[in-house]
Amino acid sequence: MMARELRRGLRYEVQLACQVFSPAKAFATFSGVTQNMSRSGLLLALEQAEPASHLPEVGQAVRIVLELPRTVPERRCVECLGRVVRIDRDSPSIAFELRRYQFTGDQSEAGQPSDAFLSP
Numbered sequence: 001m002m003a004r005e006l007r008r009g010l011r012y013e014v015q016l017a018c019q020v021f022s023p024a025k026a027f028a029t030f031s032g033v034t035q036n037m038s039r040s041g042l043l044l045a046l047e048q049a050e051p052a053s054h055l056p057e058v059g060q061a062v063r064i065v066l067e068l069p070r071t072v073p074e075r076r077c078v079e080c081l082g083r084v085v086r087i088d089r090d091s092p093s094i095a096f097e098l099r100r101y102q103f104t105g106d107q108s109e110a111g112q113p114s115d116a117f118l119s120p
Contacts, residue, residue, distance in 0.1 A: 009038035021063040046092045
């Protein structure tokens with residue numbers, strides 16, 4: 001039996017550094033690098049294997065801050081709101097569905113989500 005493809009959009013191989021936060025403080029902040037992205041989701045490779053207790057669970061809400069490549073001296077980020085859709089502890093990697101995103105300045109400015117979020 002073949003697995004059914006659940007992706008809604010074309011994926012692009014993109015490697016961007018990012019941090020993942022829990023809006024509800026349900027798990028510790030962790031870092032990784034994107035493996036691929038689409039308009040509505042992304043796959044994140046963890047920088048290091050995290051204990052299961054430090055990872056989010058499928059369905060949990062997340063806030064992801066992606067650092068864009070520097071083309072000017074100032075650092076730019078994309079702040080995303082979404083949820084966990086799959087966790088692969090062998091790779092280790094996590095797949096996220098993106099529901100909203102916004103472009104921000106320096107990552108330190110990426111505080112609480114604002115009303116400026118865009119829907120994918």
